[in-house]
Amino acid sequence: MRPALIFDLDGTLIDSVPAIHSVSNAVLVERGYPALSVDEVRGYVGKGAPHLVRCLLQSAGQDPDGPLFDEIYAELVKRYETEVEGNTLYPGVREALETLKAEGYKMAVTTNKPLAPALAAIAHVGLEDMFDLVLGGDSLPTRKPDPEMVHEAQRRLGAEKAVYLGDSEVDAETAQNAALPFVLYTEGYRKTPVHDMPHTVSFNDFKMLHGIIEKLSCP
Known part of the structure; x- marks a missing residue:
């Protein structure tokens, strides 16, 4: 067999890094946080969306397991489903x-x-x-x-x-x-x-x- x-x-x-980079920066910038480079986001890829969100929050100076986690996770996954260019x-x-x-x-x-x-x-x-x-x-x-x-x-x-x-x-x-x-x-x-x-x-x-x-x- x-x-x-x-x-x-x-x-x-x-x-998928260009697409993930775009979605991640959209989520961050809408909340007034600095955009990240492609290389920074590439380093966050591979361990799942929760890990990515924690890394994004940490880069923004926020608690990676704090009150913003659920909100940003939901927004990231929602964008993931439609913003597929890249x-x-x-x-x-x-x-x-x-x-x-x-x-x-x-x-x-x-x-x-x-x-x-x-x-x-x-x-x-x-x-x-x-x-x-x-x-x-x-x-x-x-x-x-x-x-x-x-x-x-x-x-x-x-x-x-x-x-x-x-x-x-x-x-x-x-x-x-x-x-x-x-x-x-x-x-x-x-x-x-x-x-x-x-x-x-x-x-x-x-x-x-x-x-x-x-x-x-x-x-």
């Missing part, structure tokens, strides 16, 4: 996924981004027909690097084996916690050198992905 392919979203399939596919993603889907691989996305914004971003870049399942950061009680989201995806896909694909330190830890092979996309949001991140195989071009998956699928 072919393994299920479980993908991270931001930094793996799509470059989400773009990495080169070759669509073609690679089409090839794998045509060969019968079941594919899922597991992301710490809330589910509704994740689905909106996936639709915006034209990948809504590629996946059998999408789980977001609010789909389960836990988020990555807890392995439950990946395990749940594997269960729902009915797959005995799975491969996890991501770009970041959180993804590497998730794969380790889930005891799954980890395919590392090196052009995403990682901060750690590739050789210092635990992974099964790495790649920097989606043209390479089919061959990697075929090798990992061999008994």
